[in-house]
Amino acid sequence: MKTFFHLIQEVQKTGLCHRCGGCVTFCTAVNYGALKIDDDGKPGYEDIEKCIECGLCYAICPEIDELEEETKRRANWSQPMGRIIETSVARSTDPAIQAKATDGGVVTGLLLHLFDRGRIDGAIVTRQTGPFQRAPFLATTREEIISAAGFFFDTSQGMKQFSEQYMTYASIDEFDPMVKKGLKRVALVGTPCQINSVRRMQALELLPSDAIKLCLGLFCSGNFVFGTSERAKLAEIGGFSWDEVRKVNIKESLLLHLKSGKTASIDLDDLYAIRRFACQFCTDYAAEFADISFGGIGAAEGWTTVIARTPLGRAALADAKSARMVEEFNYRDNPSYVTDALNLVRSWSSKKKKKARHNRRGLNTSSVSFNM
Ligand SMILES: Cc1cc2nc3c(=O)[nH]c(=O)nc-3n(C[C@H](O)[C@H](O)[C@H](O)COP(=O)(O)OP(=O)(O)OC[C@H]3O[C@@H](n4cnc5c(N)ncnc54)[C@H](O)[C@@H]3O)c2cc1C
Ligand code: SF4
Ligand code: SF4
Numbered sequence: 212m213k214t215f216f217h218l219i220q221e222v223q224k225t226g227l228c229h230r231c232g233g234c235v236t237f238c239t240a241v242n243y244g245a246l247k248i249d250d251d252g253k254p255g256y257e258d259i260e261k262c263i264e265c266g267l268c269y270a271i272c273p274e275i276d277e278l279e280e281e282t283k284r285r286a287n288w289s290q291p292m293g294r295i296i297e298t299s300v301a302r303s304t305d306p307a308i309q310a311k312a313t314d315g316g317v318v319t320g321l322l323l324h325l326f327d328r329g330r331i332d333g334a335i336v337t338r339q340t341g342p343f344q345r346a347p348f349l350a351t352t353r354e355e356i357i358s359a360a361g362f363f364f365d366t367s368q369g370m371k372q373f374s375e376q377y378m379t380y381a382s383i384d385e386f387d388p389m390v391k392k393g394l395k396r397v398a399l400v401g402t403p404c405q406i407n408s409v410r411r412m413q414a415l416e417l418l419p420s421d422a423i424k425l426c427l428g429l430f431c432s433g434n435f436v437f438g439t440s441e442r443a444k445l446a447e448i449g450g451f452s453w454d455e456v457r458k459v460n461i462k463e464s465l466l467l468h469l470k471s472g473k474t475a476s477i478d479l480d481d482l483y484a485i486r487r488f489a490c491q492f493c494t495d496y497a498a499e500f501a502d503i504s505f506g507g508i509g510a511a512e513g514w515t516t517v518i519a520r521t522p523l524g525r526a527a528l529a530d531a532k533s534a535r536m537v538e539e540f541n542y543r544d545n546p547s548y549v550t551d552a553l554n555l556v557r558s559w560s561s562k563k564k565k566k567a568r569h570n571r572r573g574l575n576t577s578s579v580s581f582n583m
């Protein structure tokens with residue numbers, strides 16, 4: 212039976228661990244408590260003696276291909292980037308959410324709608340825990356869902372805080388509170404690797420993944436760590452000062468919205484050095500296993516490109532639209548808007564897969580998933 216010990220050898224030591232947190236989330240939620248996530252988001256043994264060698268952390272790791280086919284089958288996955296039922300460009304109708312959100316605030320608008328209607332008891336999101344830190348968080352009130360919106364830098368506490376590391380990454384280790392609170396209907400917002408990890412738990416019908424009723428995936432070109440020297444370099448490349456940054460977003464480039472109303476843009480290739488190492492081997496851009504995927508790419512500023520991938524995802528979205536919590540762009544103004552947006556997502560997805568395959572060629576990773 213392969214266990215976390217083998218994940219260390221096959222995934223961590225080869226540099227493929229992208230810290231989705233799946234292994235630790237499962238082990239903690241079922242109370243084995245053998246694993247923990249350290250301050251850098253890296254999984255490791257908390258107490259090796261508690262490991263009962265069940266092998267489940269190994270099986271659910273997205274970098275291991277044991278469950279690849281079953282996960283795809285359950286998702287009706289198809290080439291080139293998973294099942295697509297419907298694509299739209301949309302935004303929240305609430306100006307307060309629009310102002311706080313990363314793009315159009317559709318993720319937050321949809322979560323609020325499901326919460327208000329009693330369809331979910333909570334949502335695993337991430338929230339800001341410091342000027343440059345995000346942490347996973349189980350939101351169980353409207354206010355908490357709203358507080359999680361966006362992708363912000365808060366520079367209000369001054370330059371001193373710039374010594375802290377900022378990571379765009381947050382793991383999914385909020386299953387434990389979900390279990391303790393007895394919640395049975397929870398939505399999860401995450402990057403493609405996180406969604407993939409949950410889907411593998413669901414493929415094995417592992418408790419408590421049955422409580423995750425809806426997976427909302429974010430398009431992802433990578434996770435980045437903005438340390439002090441990296442921020443200095445980015446400021447130099449983009450010709451801006453971090454004091455001036457109001458909001459950060461990732462689309463075709465890294466966008467830094469400044470307090471002056473101007474926007475600085477940095478090519479994603481210039482972020483290569485600060486991208487998490489494992490992300491260079493990742494093939495999933497468009498959250499191919501989510502119920503609904505969201506990204507800013509293809510949509511104008513203040514709008515979100517939305518791909519419904521499962522009947523459940525489509526129904527949730529349609530419901531939020533008819534309740535006027537989410538509104539679609541008026542396509543009469545631009546009839547090819549949605550097709551153009553989807554083509555752009557396809558092209559970024561294809562680019563990411565190609566690069567990942569190229570980067571993997573040098574690795575000695577026999578059991579590691581490489582199929583997409
Ligand atoms: C690391 C990362 C990389 C991304 N890369 C791209 C990209 O290359 N191209 C692109 O088009 N879009 C990318 N996105 C998605 C984009 O930034 C928006 O999240 C998406 O468009 C939804 O916008 P919204 O306004 O509808 O969401 P909002 O209403 O603002 O809600 C966003 C939700 O995402 C959650 N969230 C924020 N950060 C994280 C995180 N690190 N992990 C898990 N959940 C989080 C928040 O808690 C909130 O619930 C990326 C997102 C992340 C987190
Ligand atoms: S499950 Fe995620 S965090 Fe755990 S080893 Fe695999 S990639 Fe890393
Ligand atoms: S108890 Fe199971 S899930 Fe936890 S570390 Fe050991 S093998 Fe992995």
Ligand code: SF4
Nearest residue numbers: 229404431433490493
């Ligand atoms: S690029 Fe892939 S591995 Fe990296 S955070 Fe995004 S989904 Fe996860």
